[in-house]
Amino acid sequence: MLNTEKTRIAVLVSGGGTNLQALIDAQNAGIIKSGTISLVVSSSPKAYALERAKNAGIETAVADRHSYSTKEEFEKQLIAFLDEKKIELIILAGFMYILSPAFIAHYRDRMINVHPSLIPSFCGDGFYGLHVHEAALAYGVKVTGATVHFVNEVTDGGKIIMQKAVDIQEDDTPQTLQKRVMQEAEWKILPAAAELVSAQIMNEKRSNQ
Numbered sequence: 001m002l003n004t005e006k007t008r009i010a011v012l013v014s015g016g017g018t019n020l021q022a023l024i025d026a027q028n029a030g031i032i033k034s035g036t037i038s039l040v041v042s043s044s045p046k047a048y049a050l051e052r053a054k055n056a057g058i059e060t061a062v063a064d065r066h067s068y069s070t071k072e073e074f075e076k077q078l079i080a081f082l083d084e085k086k087i088e089l090i091i092l093a094g095f096m097y098i099l100s101p102a103f104i105a106h107y108r109d110r111m112i113n114v115h116p117s118l119i120p121s122f123c124g125d126g127f128y129g130l131h132v133h134e135a136a137l138a139y140g141v142k143v144t145g146a147t148v149h150f151v152n153e154v155t156d157g158g159k160i161i162m163q164k165a166v167d168i169q170e171d172d173t174p175q176t177l178q179k180r181v182m183q184e185a186e187w188k189i190l191p192a193a194a195e196l197v198s199a200q201i202m203n204e205k206r207s208n209q
């Protein structure tokens, strides 16, 4: 009865992993109930996210981008890790690497990403991490937020799943804004979207039986 089991999720990370932590906490709290985090893959061996996964008893794998001479080899390793664990949904949670069109096509409608702005503002190539918040403050917008979307060949351009707005305060710095966007938006909508898409995949499996 493998087909009706929970959606097997892999979380791809590169850094601190606070969004991964939000996913782990949501799984423990029963907010994510249609999926199970089966693997955490990091593009860096130094990512603190790996510690978070280990502390939660989740299997980890490292595909260090710098150890592969081509993007193709790096992605081949990623796919090998994902296939080995029979992953059905990939969550990019602070994964600081633009994936190739071939990789994206391989996981069409099976890969989601969290981005720290209200897409289509402050997104696309070059907009990642703190840079996003620097750009929002430099522009002078009064509201920003976060977006969870499916991944397609356009950077931050796939179908939007969820968004949440966050007010900008007069004295915000990129750092304070980044923290508030995480707390008020990312850590809420990423687990909610993970549950939504996991449930959709489970239902598809059921109806295909």
Ligand code: GAR
Pocket: 013, 014, 015, 016, 017, 018, 019, 020, 049, 093, 094, 095, 114, 115, 116, 127, 128, 129, 132, 182, 186
């Ligand atoms: C998060 O703010 C995430 O939205 C952002 O990087 C941070 C990772 O933090 N991602 C992007 O900018 C992708 N374009 P985390 O490792 O603590 O989750």
